[in-house]
Amino acid sequence: MYHVHVIGTNKNGWIYKSHFTKPSATSNSGTTSQTQPLSSETTSTQTTTTGGTTSETQTVSTSSTSSATLKGLDVSHYQSLTQSSFNKMKSEGYSFVIIKATEGTTYTDPEFYTYYKYARNAGLSVHAYHMIGNSTTTASQHIAEAKHFYNVLSQTKAKTGYVFTGYAFEDVEETTSNGITATWWKNSAPVCIGYFLNEMKTLGQTKVGLYADYYDWTTYLENNTGFWPSDTKIWLARYNVTLGTEADVWQYTSTGTIDGIDGYVDLDISYDSDF
Incomplete structure (x- = not known):
């Protein structure tokens, strides 16, 4: 288990991932904070406290140097951002940003290329996401959406001067227009996601x-991942003090704030060095 404390916030939680390295943690004014990483082949005892109460103690053995918490956020045209906004993110310790690029088979976020350029200019690690546009169970729809997403990403160099080098996520959630229901989740979601992700590959x-x-x-996906590429990254939303399951990126709030940027933003954390 891998404990997360986001520096500068009171957000704590657990991310479970076998390839994450293990940080040591100590109590600091009633919250858990990240300290120096464990050195190679060391053993130590870790005690996690929240609100002054000890919640877990365990012996940790590691054979690698642990990585630091990576702070990130995700944005779209709904946020009004400038080059200064992305510079501010970087200066406040954010490492990565995930930007909305597309939705369905025709929609392109009007700010994707602009925000991608700003983020790369600021020195952030930049990734993109596509919002699923339809709950049909036929392969052709999901393949068409993947082609649209890929086409937009392939133009990034021409539009911004930067090649797209990040992760391309499919955002699978209900919207007012895509018709996703509990029945679709139960019967069709894993294979439909597979159509999309495999086409991207x-x-x-x-x-x-x-x-x-x-x-x-x-409920629907964790035990049905065999339809997808084996190296698919998992980005989960849970607005809670704990994540409680395995993931590569955790979106822990939709009401985050950054000094100097108006309005709320989604905030994310990861220990994964790919971000």
């Missing part, structure tokens, strides 16, 4: 991922 996008809500992941 076929087209040449080697880094792919999936975004889902914690409930949908644990």
Whole structure:
């Protein structure tokens, strides 16, 4: 288990992932904070406290150097951002940003290329997401959506001067227009996600991922991942003090704030060095 404390906030939680390295943690004014990483082949005892109460103590053995918490956020045209906004993110310790690129088979976020350029200019690690546009169970719809997403990403160099080098996520959640229901989740979601992600791989996008809500992941998807590329990154939303399941990226709030940026933003954390 991998404990997360986001520096500068009171957000704590657990991310479970076998490839994450293990940080040591100590009590600091009633919250858990990240300290120096464990050195190679050391053993130590870790005690986690929240609100002054000890919640877990365990002996940790590690054979690698642990990585730091990575702070990130995800944005779309709904946020009004400038180059200064992305510079501010970087200066406040954010490492990565995931930007909305597309939805369905025709929609392109009007700010994707602008925000991608701003983020790369600021030195952030930049990734993109596509919002699923239809709950049909036929392969052709999901393949068409993947082609649209890939086409937009393939133009990033021409539009911004930067090649797209990040992860491409499919955002699978209910919207007012895509018709996703509990029946679709139960009967069709894993294979439909597979149509999309496998097509992205076929087209040449080697880094792919999936975004889902914690409930949908644990209820419908977690035990049905065999339809997807084996290296699919998992990005989960759970607005809670704990994540409580395995993931590569955790979206822990939709009401985050950053000094100097108006309005709320989604905030994310990860220990995964790919971000």
